[in-house]
Amino acid sequence: LVSVRIKREEKAEKLARDGSVKLHLFLPSKREIWTVLGVEGEHYVDDKEPFCSCKHFHFKVMSNLDKMCSHLKALKIAKAKNTYSKYIFHDGEYYYILRALLKETC
Numbered sequence: 562l563v564s565v566r567i568k569r570e571e572k573a574e575k576l577a578r579d580g581s582v583k584l585h586l587f588l589p590s591k592r593e594i595w596t597v598l599g600v601e602g603e604h605y606v607d608d609k610e611p612f613c614s615c616k617h618f619h620f621k622v623m624s625n626l627d628k629m630c631s632h633l634k635a636l637k638i639a640k641a642k643n644t645y646s647k648y649i650f651h652d653g654e655y656y657y658i659l660r661a662l663l664k665e666t667c
């Protein structure tokens with residue numbers, strides 16, 4: 562179990578470092594959509610809920626078998642170290658982008 566945890570730390574560190582954490586910022590409202598590009602594709606993440614659209618989160622975290630997934634961890638690290646990629650959009654594109662992301666992650 563300890564080795565699994567270490568592996569996840571490493572995975573999260575790597576995701577945070579290589580720009581896999583993305584902020585989609587919508588202006589002028591400053592609404593944010595965060596995604597993390599993992600091995601299974603792009604995941605929609607929200608550290609306020611917290612929520613991640615990956616399988617691990619759905620099966621383990623939501624059933625209280627685990628506290629978080631590598632994507633949420635990566636999001637936390639990338640925010641702290643300022644190593645995320647930032648994409649600016651106009652508010653008018655919000656639902657279009659959200660729909661595109663949700664389609665990809667579901």
Ligand SMILES: [Zn+2]
Nearest residue numbers: 613615630632
């Ligand atoms: Zn996840």
